[in-house]
Amino acid sequence: MSLCRLQGSRGGIAGFVSLKGVSSSKMTLCSPASDVLPTLPASPGETRVVVAMSGGVDSSVVAALLKEQGYDVVGVTLQLYDHGAATHRKGACCAGQDIQDARDVAARLGIPHFVLDYERQFQEKVIDEFTASYASGETPIPCIACNQFIKFADLFETAKDLGAHVLATGHYISSRDDGQGGRALFRARDASRDQSYFLFATTREQLKMLRFPLGDYAKSEVREMARRFSLEVADKPDSQDICFVPSGRYTDVVQKLAPESVVPGEIVHVDGRVLGRHAGVVHYTVGQRRGLGLGAALAGRDAQPLYVVRIDAGKAQVVVGPREALETRAVALRDVNWIGPGEFGQLPPQGIDIMARVRSTRPPVPARLIARDGKEATVVFAAGEFGVSPGQACVFYDDGDDGARVLGGGFIAAVEPAMKSVSVLAPTPRAVTARGAPR
Template sequence: MRVSLDLPGSPDRTRVVVAMSGGVDSSVVAGLLKESGYDVVGVTLQLYDHGEATHRKGACCAGQDIHDARRVAETLGIPHYVLDYEERFREAVIDPFAASYAAGETPVPCISCNQTVKFADLLGTAERLGADALATGHYVRSEQHGNRRALFRPVDLDRDQSYFLFATTPAQLDFLRFPLGGMTKAETRAAARAFNLPIAEKSDSQDICFVPSGGYADVIRKLNPGAAEPGHIVHIDGRVLGRHDGIINFTVGQRRGIGIALGQPLYVVHLDPEGRRVIVGPREALLTGRLHLRGVNWLGDMPLAEVPAGGIDILARVRSTRPPMPARLMVKDGKVVVDLAVGEAGVAPGQACVFYDGDGDGARVLGGGWIERSEHNAEAEIALGKLVSRDSAVAAL
């Protein structure tokens, strides 16, 4: 199967650096480009070395995965380099993740990794290697749109990774290529077998590669021992229901593992790091209708400054596992606010809100931002306002 990267010049005179994680997707990208006649150079980043994580099934960018990337490069007959980005990855991704989590947020480190290490640092390395493009194994599409490239959802919506790429800038999009955007995962696996790649049946990588056992709290304790301070579990109506061993053990929207029996389901509604309180309540208290965003990356044609006072209709996505839903984007005092047409449950600061112009195959990504604050229903907002505005007296009880 031959692919075209929509670049000037013939493939044999076009150098493409492929970000090879050691997994099936990026390995197939290298194979497709090699078969299509491009001058392919494979680059693998060593991002961490956390002992157990380097051998865990489904990990990436460490240990066995680097070895797998080397074997694929040998099979394809392409040059391959391993770059030590461990210090940079810790500085740009792991440490901010730990700080955000300890502050009661729900960060998405995969987006930060793409935003910093992969699409900034690695992209710069590709340019220094004389590359005309950097190709990755993400399931997303980019196409020429006017004088720039635009980002779109892929053919295989079950594998859609556009949520994790909202922070990609227009300049980066011009240099990036995503050859798997027009393929399904089944087709990618079939291509891996056709290329006789040694990783053809390898399991997919996990979302958070540097968490050895899936336990975020364990990583936070190791990086920030003071983050696991005990405190109180407080009902949204003000009642103190019990104690906890640290807010890092909880996330907004959580139902199981709270450790309180009240005769009705309880959900984590808010985390108060200053007061060391986990605030719980009924499910209806979770519903969020308005999102206040920070760090917005806008990829639409209309400049944000020209968005009319009443806003514009978009589709918004607050989780990678949810489809885009109707919403309205507004700019108030220079800040982006998104009103969701249907309330979402379990939305937390630190998550991403990504904008689209549709919800199907080929829908364009209009950008996105990080959720700084979410507004619940009126009753819950009033109750939370009273709780969070209190001093820390409750935590000292």
């Protein structure tokens, strides 16, 4: 990967060429007594760790912990986007403050820090793909794409260029030796902070270099450590929205980048009745109940609430129905990544029992995983799941407990509803890209 723009808080490119001479400030700080990066072959002083610093409290504490324990720490921050470019909010660029916060933390810790320009890659691999997916009626998860294609792909090459032995992040997840020469991924101790759903696409090769020092900590403990390290970001609020959609209005991004995809159409009941019209499928998502605009059309006809059951972008239709129509019996998956024991293609033909998770906010549920050709699979739920949409991820675990091993996951290509009157969905067609060209 080429370094598009490399800015060092300690001398720019010169810092990139040689980091050994960078002085360190002496700190009297409180940190865990045990090594946060066990099992590494070399001593901390001989181990260079690149820390992906977002400017938030989590990655800042990771950098501080590693610095305190004697590791050769280098901070790297990715400039990914400009809010003004993603939406009509001209000049709204909170990313600039995050970068400055990361710089300030690096200066406080006395470590070299670099800012890398990844705006083009982020636009192409995350924002454009999000826009195309959302316009086609899917429910995309851009944070997974960011980890998969930016943080754990291009950034790996940058870390290697910087001479790193390890790439560390502030994610709440754990990795440990699998006993077979590799690394295994596990849910975080703090289930409310667990980020394994967003990291299922991490490859076995990447896991060998990745470390997640916060996997055994609660958020409250991390903030307390930040205070003891005297980091100004100790009480910085957590980000709540998708980073390039700060207002939470996904339609703003779609309408700006793919305006031709916003086509009016019909709102149709699962029984075939046309109940009304809509201004574009991008204004709806599977499971939505509020804001359907069907009050007058339903007067005296439907006593129970209606939900968005599916979205057919090809027909410009939003299909609604009762809550039971949201129940999903099985999902078909594409782009499966397997990081469990053995090989995915060697799973028994009848499948294996797993715990499956279709949303980051839901606990894993019992299911059966059946491998198909290539990187495809079917997951059959023991009990129905509700509000499942193409584009979401389905992540596999070996059990439902906190600290369970992550076996892998895939992206939902199609859903099979439990309600017989709801037709089985075919994979959602991608009618347009963010640039408006046929796919």
